[in-house]
Amino acid sequence: MRVALMATCLGDALFPDVPRATVVLLRRLGVDVDFPEAQTCCAQPMINTGYVDEAVPVVRTFVRAFEGYDAIVAPSGSCVGCARHQHGLVARRGADPGLAAAVAEVGPRVHELSEFLVDVLGVVDTGAYFPHDVTYHPTCHSLRMLGVGDRPRRLLEAVRGLRLRPLPAAEECCGFGGAFAVKNADTSVAMGADKVRHVRETGAEVLVAGDASCLMHIGGLAARQRAGIRTMHLAEVLAHTEEPA
Structure with a gap:
């Protein structure tokens, strides 16, 4: 192939x-x-x-x-x-x-x-190891346009050491939306602030998503709030294999 x-x-x-x-x-x-x-x-x-x-x-x-x-x-x-x-x-x-x-x-x-x-590929367990508390944000296009459903969650649940915490109001948009964030900045920031609040409620160390654009938006707002939340793309978590000696 x-x-x-x-x-x-x-x-x-x-x-x-x-x-x-x-x-x-x-x-x-x-x-x-x-x-x-x-x-x-x-x-x-x-x-x-x-x-x-x-x-x-x-x-x-x-x-x-x-x-x-x-x-x-x-x-x-x-x-x-x-x-x-x-x-x-x-x-x-x-x-x-x-x-x-x-x-x-x-x-x-x-x-x-x-x-x-x-x-x-028919793969759920990618052989990844990531010993952290993680929450997952399903991005709008993947959720609504592509219908990826629970595929990302299943992949994360198979990662050794990873503790997946449910995200409140997970299916709500983060507010980025590309040009929407520029043309409707106040609304975009308000939506993003709601998302950050929900992420903080989970107590997770890391927020994972499948779109870098959403992570950029949420991560920027979280950094301004000094929320102590790290953002990572799904690919980065699934590629992680390091284990302690």
Whole structure:
């Protein structure tokens, strides 16, 4: 099976440890994963802000970069949601039958990390060891657009040493929402503050999520409150194997 890593813009620019951990994890599980250097943005920021025409060449670049792979794996529910559900809209807007065909071919092969591990590889126990109190935030795109369900939780529950604590109001949005956080800053901060409060109520040391964008938002607010909460991506926890000597 030919597998490609979709690193995402945030992973490339701000959180390189996340795509790096994804590669470490997949290789440990026997997956020979490639990194197509032609990849750029998935076009989500443009599509979500109404610049659909401008997104056409970006989507064209995406399908060219990832064509020929059996699976494309990304540590981001929002980027995967864009590739699977929004690229078709862009292709139709561009009135390009060739692009529409390419999107229809590539889109279904794009997988969020927990989907790929559980559904494609059939793996729940990744061999990870992480002896900490953890709570999990299900991000909006992974929860609502992709329907990943309990896959991330099952993966975390199988991590040796990890103590998973339930998060109150877990399915409430953290308030980031990309451009929403900029255009509606006060509302975004209020929603994020609610999320931080719920995280603190769990007593967990670490907040885990499947999207770096949500972790960036929640982590920034938690840091301003000096809440003492560390944020980590699901991939980073699942790639962790160090045990005390």
